[in-house]
Amino acid sequence: MLNAHNNQSISDxxxxxxxxxxxxxxxxLNEKLNQIDKIELLFLQNYNKRKNEGVFFTQKYIADYIISQTLTEFLNSRIKKINLTSLEEIKSLTQNDYKSILNLINTTLICDPSCGSGVFLLSYIDIVFNLLQEICPGDEIETLERGIIKNIYGYDINEDSIKLCILKLLRRLSNLKSVNLLNMLSILESHIIVKDVIIDPPTLKFGLLVGNPPYGNILDNSLKQKLRTENVFVNDIYCIFILKALEWNDGMIGFLIPKSFLLRQGYVRFRNQLLLKANLLKIIDIGPNL
Structure with missing residues (x-):
């Protein structure tokens, strides 16, 4: 009963x-937006499919860290002669560097292929919008804010998670003078959608792919067999997400994943595939207590 009531509350x-x-x-609108956190808490408490779908909640500070690290490496890879170790160092760059960074951000698509209720996408908006306040001319901020929102994509197999993600993005954007919420609703509903990216992969290429992919040996046998014919390692779904993400990416990937693939003998084939297809820049152990 709790789960049915919770799902209905999200839809309502x-x-x-x-x-x-x-x-x-x-x-x-403001009254309804203020109800989001309470309903999300109920959803997380009562969502009994989480284990079967390999879903794990990501704390915001971890999402912020992954976004900051990934965006820093992405800027370094695309803009000549900058070598940032953190986004904080952007403030010491030249005006020409600022222009290059703003142009790049304005044209970069970002996607979380297992977005849940949107913690990584919200983190990206917070970090990039704060960056705009630091380096963007005041008369250009609103245009860039609108452009950045149009570049955001998110997919998830759970409809309630997608609705929560859109609700939380709308709440984040509701106080921006630059945003027409009716237009933003239309954009978000076309970019943040229910989609199983393993079965139905994106057709777009994303400069930034971020997120916390599902974990576990949870795929059904028929899908595993199909993926084996594509020479994809299928022992854990997060490994599939990584290998598939390389096909959708033309920039940088920042994922929160288990470290099982680093040492376990059963992951040798995956490690070989990953090293063959990807240029690994950083592997950061953020500890066991997440």
Whole structure:
């Protein structure tokens, strides 16, 4: 009963927010947006498919760290003569460097292929919008904010997670002067969608792929057999996400994954495939207590 009630609450809240946006009912919209955290907490407590779907919650500080590291390496790889060790160092660059960074960010697509309720996408918005305040001319900030939002994509197999992700993004954007929420709703509903990327891969190429892929030996045998014909390592779904992400990426990937692949004998084939296909820049052990 709890789970059914929770799912209905997410759907009800989502539809209420959509109606408030379409009718331009600001007071109702704010009231509904303030209910998101409570409903998300219930969803996480009662979501009994999490283990079967390999879903694990990511804390915001970890998402912030992965976004910062990945974006730093991406900027270094695309802009000549900068060698950042952190995003904080951007403030010491030249005006020409600022322009190069802003142009790159404005044209870079970012995707979380297992986005859940959106912690990585929200982290990206927070970090990049803060960066705009530091280096962007005031009269260009609003245009760049709109462009960045249009570059965000997220996929997940769980419909309630997708609705929560859109709700949380709308809440984050609701106070921006630059944003028409009705337009943003349309964009988010076309970019943040229910999708199993292993079965139905994206057709776009993303400059940044980030997230916390599902873990575990959870695929059914028929899909495993299909992936084996593609020479894909299938022992753990996160390994499949990594190898497939390399096909959708034309820049940098930053994933939170188990470290089982580093030492275990059963992952030798995966390690060989990964080293053959990817240029590994960093492997960071963030500890066991997540």
């Amino acid at each position: 809240l989502y539809e209420s927010v959509r109606k408030a946006i379409k009718s331009d009912s600001i007071a109702i």
